[in-house]
Amino acid sequence: MDTDFIFKENHYRLLFENSMDAMLITTVSGEVCRANPEACKLFEKTEEELCRGGRAAIVDLGDPKVALAMRKRNRLGSTREVLTFIKSDGSKFLAECTSTIFQDEEGLVFVSMTFRDITFYKRSMENLMRSNEEIIFLATFDYLTGAFNRGSFIQKLKIEIERTQFGNTTMSLLLIDIDYFKHINDRHGHLGGDIVLKHFTERIQSRLRSHDFLGRLGGDEFVVCLADTVLSEAAGIAEKMRTDVEELNIYYNSTLIKITISIGVAQYKAEMGADTDAFISKADEYLYRAKENRNCVVSGE
Secondary structure (H helix, E strand, O other): OOEEEEEEEHHHHHHHHHHOEEEEEEEEOOEEEOOOHHHHHHHHOOHHHHHHHHHOOOOOOHHHHHHHHHHHHHOOOOOEEEEEEEEOOOOOEEEEEEEEEEEOOOEEEEEEEEEEHHHHHHHHHHHHHHHHHHHHHHHHHOOOOOEEEEHHHHHHHHHHHHHHHHHOOOOOEEEEEEOOOHHHHHHHHHHHHHHHHHHHHHHHHHHHHOOEEEEEOOOOEEEEEOOOOHHHHHHHHHHHHHHHHHOEEEEEEEEOOOHHHHHHEEOOOOOHHHOOOHHHHHHHHHHHHHHHHOOEEEOOO
C-alpha cells in the first residue's frame, strides 16, 4: 500500500454511505444535514424525511437521559449513551448512540451521530436472565408445588440447626404424608394427582409463619420446619393443618376429591447435633405411627 495515499472527500463519502452503522450529520441545534442508507433503514424514513423532521422527530424527548446526554456532549465534546428513538410508525426502540461535535475546514460546527439498535441484544439478555432465573428456581424449588426441593430444604435445615444451637433455642419438624395418595393417582391419573398436590401445598403454605419453610422430600411426602417452636406448639400447628386439609374441596374434571393427611411431629434435641437425617428420622418415626390410623397427628419427645 502507498504510504502517501491520502483520503479525499469522496473516500469519506463512500465510508459514510457504506457504513453498516446508522449515521447522521446534524447541526448542534438538531437539524439533520445528512443521513446514510443505514440510518434511513433504521428509522424507516428517507433522507429527505429525516432532514425535514430533524433530530426531534426521531428522538424520544420523554426519555430523561436525552437531556443529560446532550449536556454531557456539549461539555465533553462527545458522549455514548443508550437512548430511546422513534421509527416512522411511532414505535420506540433502544439504540446505543455515539454523538461527537466536530468542525469542518471552514470552522462550521456539526455533530456526528452513530446509532446501533440494541433491541435484539436487550431481548437476548432478558431471555438469558429469565433462563438463569428458571435454572435457579429449578435448582431450589420443586417445579410442581413451589416448595423447596429435598436438597434445598436440607441446606436450609442445616442453617436453622446451627442457629438453634448458637441461640440455645428450639425448633420442630412436621413430616406430612397424604393418605392413600396412590389411590388418587390410580383413580384420577397423574394429572389429578398433581392438582391435589398443588392444592394441598397451597393450604399448608397458608398456615406457615414468615420464618417457617416447607419442603417436598419426594412423591406425596412433605416436611415443614418450624423455627423457635416447642413440641406442644408444633403439634397444635400440625392439627390445624390436618383439619384445614380435611376441609379442602378439590375438583378435577368436575369430580370432587377429598383428602386427609397424617403428620409426625418431632422436636430438635441437642444430642442430634448437626445430623439432619437423625432429626428427620425422628419425625418419620411419629409419621409411621400416624399412618397406622391415618388422618391424625402423632408427636412425642
